[in-house]
Amino acid sequence: MNAEAFRVNRSVLLRGGLLIWLALVYMALWGDLSIANILGGLAVGAIVIFALPLPRIPVTGHLNLWALAELTVVSVYYALESSFQIAWFAIRPAPPPVSGVLRVNLSTRSDLVMVLCTDLLNLIPGTMVLELDRRRCVVYVHVLDVSSDAAVQRFYETTRRLDRLLVAAFERTVSR
Known part of the structure; x- marks a missing residue:
């Protein structure tokens, strides 16, 4: 054939x-x-x-099942953690947290992985992707809690970890 x-x-x-x-x-x-x-x-x-045909997306990567399993566990953990954080913000006797828009630089060059990353970020309560810059691989995300440097750092650590796991799970790694 x-x-x-x-x-x-x-x-x-x-x-x-x-x-x-x-x-x-x-x-x-x-x-x-x-x-x-x-x-x-x-x-x-x-x-x-x-x-209404969908455009073809070139897929040039591979599937790493171990990284995909880790990505699944980490994504569920982050979604649960932020759900509890949202619930706490709703019932605590304090003013609402300071929210803001943060820029995230992604390490991927794949459109598919970039879309998967933005989908995962949107699934985490308290975050919403506002804009994608495909050419520069930059995502602008509205984040519910940016009231401290520690909260901002925690958000960046979360997105870096998701990005790293997505690249490991779906992109072909190139040795340099």
Whole structure:
């Protein structure tokens, strides 16, 4: 089997999987498993796939399962930790914390890893990515608590760790 045939088969397989996924989401949104909803989901999925195609993202990395497992554990930990921090800010007898926008320089050059990093930052309560500068690999993040140098440093340590784990999990490392 040549490379072109493999690419075509992979494309058909990916589109078929996406079509099934979109049909399942459609049925879940309607909350009813019926022939009409299955056919409607397949029709809506086909329209989405062919009328609104996503741009191709070049993926040139690899998958490191150990780093991915560590990334998953660390991400869940950070999400839980910040959820408790948000809850504390809500019930403590003090004024709201000082918030601000911080600039984060990412070490990745991959668009996919950059998007994954911003998604993870958005999943952490108290943070929201406001702007991406793809060319310079810079992300501007609104952070709930920048009231002290220690809080800002803690945020930068969190983002550096997430960035390092994402690069280790999804990018091919280049020896220099």
